[in-house]
Amino acid sequence: MLRQSTGSSQGGRATNGAAVFLEVPYALPPLRFQDPKPLPDDFSYAAKEYTREASYAAQPRNDGQARDSPFTDKVGFGESTENPLFLNIVSPPSFPATKGFPVRVYIHGGFLQFGSPHGLKSQAQYISTERSEVWVNIGYRLSAFGFLACDKPSISGNFGFKDQWLALEWIKDNIHSFGGDPENIQIAGLSAGAHSVHQLLHFASHLPKGVKAPFNSAVLQSNAIVCAPRTAEELRPQFEALCRALKIDPSSSNALNQLLEIPASEMIKVIETDALGTEFGTFRGCLDGEWLPISPNPMEWQRTGGFAGALREKGVKSILVGDLTEEWYLYSIAHPIESPKDIAPNLERYYPKKMVTALASHYRSLPDDATSEASAKLMGEIFSDSQVHLPIRILVRDLHEARFPVLRYEIRWTPEQLRVEGYVTHGGDRTLWAFRVPDLTESQVEIARTWLTRVSEEMAAVESAGKPLRGPKDILVLAEDRSVEWTEDLQWDEKMRLLSALPE
Numbered sequence: 001m002l003r004q005s006t007g008s009s010q011g012g013r014a015t016n017g018a019a020v021f022l023e024v025p026y027a028l029p030p031l032r033f034q035d036p037k038p039l040p041d042d043f044s045y046a047a048k049e050y051t052r053e054a055s056y057a058a059q060p061r062n063d064g065q066a067r068d069s070p071f072t073d074k075v076g077f078g079e080s081t082e083n084p085l086f087l088n089i090v091s092p093p094s095f096p097a098t099k100g101f102p103v104r105v106y107i108h109g110g111f112l113q114f115g116s117p118h119g120l121k122s123q124a125q126y127i128s129t130e131r132s133e134v135w136v137n138i139g140y141r142l143s144a145f146g147f148l149a150c151d152k153p154s155i156s157g158n159f160g161f162k163d164q165w166l167a168l169e170w171i172k173d174n175i176h177s178f179g180g181d182p183e184n185i186q187i188a189g190l191s192a193g194a195h196s197v198h199q200l201l202h203f204a205s206h207l208p209k210g211v212k213a214p215f216n217s218a219v220l221q222s223n224a225i226v227c228a229p230r231t232a233e234e235l236r237p238q239f240e241a242l243c244r245a246l247k248i249d250p251s252s253s254n255a256l257n258q259l260l261e262i263p264a265s266e267m268i269k270v271i272e273t274d275a276l277g278t279e280f281g282t283f284r285g286c287l288d289g290e291w292l293p294i295s296p297n298p299m300e301w302q303r304t305g306g307f308a309g310a311l312r313e314k315g316v317k318s319i320l321v322g323d324l325t326e327e328w329y330l331y332s333i334a335h336p337i338e339s340p341k342d343i344a345p346n347l348e349r350y351y352p353k354k355m356v357t358a359l360a361s362h363y364r365s366l367p368d369d370a371t372s373e374a375s376a377k378l379m380g381e382i383f384s385d386s387q388v389h390l391p392i393r394i395l396v397r398d399l400h401e402a403r404f405p406v407l408r409y410e411i412r413w414t415p416e417q418l419r420v421e422g423y424v425t426h427g428g429d430r431t432l433w434a435f436r437v438p439d440l441t442e443s444q445v446e447i448a449r450t451w452l453t454r455v456s457e458e459m460a461a462v463e464s465a466g467k468p469l470r471g472p473k474d475i476l477v478l479a480e481d482r483s484v485e486w487t488e489d490l491q492w493d494e495k496m497r498l499l500s501a502l503p504e
Contacts, residue, residue, distance in 0.1 A: 012051035014125035017093030021050045021178065022118075023139075026170035027085040027163070030141065032260055033148060033155050036085060036166045053077040056116040057084035057142045058264045060272030062281075063114040064334045065426070074110075076118025082264055084139035085163055087171070088117045090124040092132045095179040101134045103180040105171060105215065107164060109191030109223070109427065111334070113143045113282060121427070122190075127435040131452065134180035138167045140196075144267060149286035150239035151232035153256040157286035161199050168200070172214035185215040190427060194223035194321075198395070199285060201319070202298050205310035213314040217459065220321040221433065222426055224391035227355065227502050228297035229285040234352075241280040245270040278335075278342075282349035299502075302395070308402030317463040319399060320455065321392045322409030322475070330426035331387065332380025340366040343379045351386065358501035359386060384426070389495045393472075397496075400472040405462035407469075409455065409476045410489075415444050432478075447482050454484045 011021035025045070028037040056075035066074050092101060106122055108115040117137030124135030140146060140163035149157025172182050189197040197220050204213035240250035246266065248258045274281050285291075292298055301307050335346040347356040359382055366374060392408070399406040414428040418439060431439050432448045440448060458476060462469055473489040 010049045010051075011089075012049060013093075014090075016125055016129050018125040018128050019091040019093070019095045019178075020125060021087075021089040022052060023054060023086040024050055024089060025086050026167045029083040030085060030159070030163070032082060032145065033159070033256075035156070035159065036163050038166060038169070053118045055079055055081040055084065055086075056118060057139060058082050058145055058268060059110075059114050059142045060268050061114075062272040062274075063110065064336065065330050066114065067333065068420075073120040074114065075116035076120075078118075080264070080268075082141070082145055084116070084141060085167070086117075086139045087167060088124070088137040088139075089175075089178050090128040090135045091179045092128050092134070094132075095134075099176070099179040100181045101132055101179050103134045103136065103171065103175050103182070103185040105136045105138065105168065105185060105187045107138050107140075107187065107189035107193035107196045109189065109193045110142070111282060112147055112160060112192045112195070112284060115142070115192075121430040121436065122434055123436075124434065126437045127433070127452075130435045130449070131456075134175060134178055136167075136171055136175070136180075138164055140164050140167070143271060144242060144283050145264070147283035147285060148239060148242070149232050149235045149288065151236055153239075155232070155239065155256070156288055156290060157232065157235070158199075158288060158291040161196060161203070161285060161291060164196055164200060165203060168214040183216070186217040186219065187215045188219035188221065188433075189223075190221040190430060190433075191223045194220035195225060198223075198225045198391075199292070201311065201316070202292055202301070202307065204314050204316065205301070205307050206293060207314055209313075211314070213311075213316055216315060217318045217463070218316065218320070220319070220392065220395070221429070222323050222327060222388050222392075224321065224388075224395050225298060226386055226391035226394065227351070228299055229287040229292075230352070231287050231294070235286055238276070238280045238283070241276040242267075242270070245275040278345040279348035284350065299394075302398045305398075305402040308399055308404035311404065318405040318407075318459050319395075320407055320409065320459055321395055322411065323388050323392055324411040324414070324424050324426060324429060326423040326425045327384035327388045328377070328380035328425070329421060329423040330380075331383040332376040334383065335379075337376040337379045338372045340368060340370050340375050340378070343375065343382070346379065347382065347386075352503065355501060355503060359498065362498055362501060385495060385498060388426070389491070390498045393489075393492060393495055394499075396472050400468050403467045405465065405467055407458055407462055407476060408472075408474070408489075409478070411478050412480050413447075413478050413482055415440060417441075447478075451478050451484060 011019050014020050030036050053076035055078040058080045117139045128135045140160045146160030149155050197218050243250035396408050411429045414424050473492050475489050477487050
């Protein structure tokens with residue numbers, strides 16, 4: 001079945017006939033705080049059925065967005081592991097008799113702290129069957145295991161992004177064995193998965209001359225990079241906070257070695273209880289000069305056109321990016337917000353203190369005794385603007401100015417029975433993108449089908465043209481009345497006013 005196999009790997013069949021392979025390794029078991037290593041050429045896959053959910057990435061459980069969902073719906077069954085470097089692969093029912101299917105790779109969300117390729121809302125047997133595509137869900141390291149970084153001692157960070165890239169290289173080399181066309185690979189991600197896709201696009205743009213990206217197009221759902229990540233030096237206080245929470249002296253020459261010996265469960269406990277301090281409880285990417293260059297930083301590279309030009313040279317043909325109308329609600333419950341004083345420390349998980357102050361100046365002030373509801377709503381508005389609404393517009397603006405084939409969408413309707421508290425909010429569109437037939441009524445299935453077909457047609461059109469076909473403020477909308485139409489972004493100026501809050 002596989003290029004690197006001397007064994008006989010077997011998958012199973014979903015009830016709709018799709019061929020399913022679960023937890024197929026794409027790398028060697030990783031060492032903590034070290035880069036992933038590819039499988040050797042003589043690697044032998046176990047002669048077994050790859051049909052069980054046995055593991056998920058080690059992660060904290062303080063995910064406010066998932067508070068009303070069973071944990072197994074988010075991560076699947078099995079046990080926590082520091083080796084989530086596996087793929088779930090789904091091929092259409094006609095495989096293996098038919099091959100050469102388009103390949104769609106999905107990167108799950110969860111703030112880079114939570115989640116799994118086993119997530120219920122992203123299982124791919126329905127979309128694979130509906131659209132005759134091979135779907136691949138990537139597992140990668142999360143939280144401190146995936147994104148701890150420091151300059152002294154040296155911890156390079158970005159391990160989760162590096163995992164994803166190695167997975168893409170494996171997919172490019174091996175997906176033909178599952179009926180996929182290695183020359184037709186699209187990467188997509190929701191939330192932190194979309195942030196990851198943006199990171200992968202930037203990494204691809206710096207590949208050596210003549211080296212092509214292991215994908216041809218990209219979809220960013222409700223997230224993107226808004227500013228350059230912190231440097232390893234700037235992230236040193238987080239390393240020190242983690243050490244202190246684990247009763248390790250961060251100034252000790254042996255601190256890193258001690259941290260390597262800490263059981264994963266103990267590390268998770270101090271993270272999920274915010275024993276590090278609120279502002280240090282979320283682990284993100286690092287501007288290290290290796291994963292992404294420090295100069296020009298990613299946002300400067302993107303703004304000045306080098307990014308788009310390099311993507312063309314690397315074989316990337318189109319980018320789709322979009323959001324939902326009420327993203328703010330799920331962002332409002334991501335972290336515990338009881339009063340206005342909780343807003344800034346939680347935003348500092350993601351952004352420098354100076355940027356948080358500048359962002360807050362664009363919004364209404366609340367009295368110290370404001371209710372938790374009012375405080376959480378303000379947090380949701382600031383957080384969703386800075387994570388979603390602003391960065392996607394920046395990306396669209398920059399790609400348009402470089403005449404790169406890009407288009408933007410907006411979701412204004414999601415299935416009523418699946419809305420969280422009645423809102424068309426963050427992640428509520430996953431049922432449409434994954435064509436989750438069991439969760440949809442018959443009429444809603446037709447809406448999902450119409451939406452997916454139209455998006456595919458629009459992407460094919462910009463790829464054929466080799467340039468945008470509409471202006472940066474034009475958006476393809478799934479409207480409240482369930483129609484699909486082009487319209488103008490009337491919030492462009494309101495969201496782009498936040499540009500002044502970003503670091504120069």
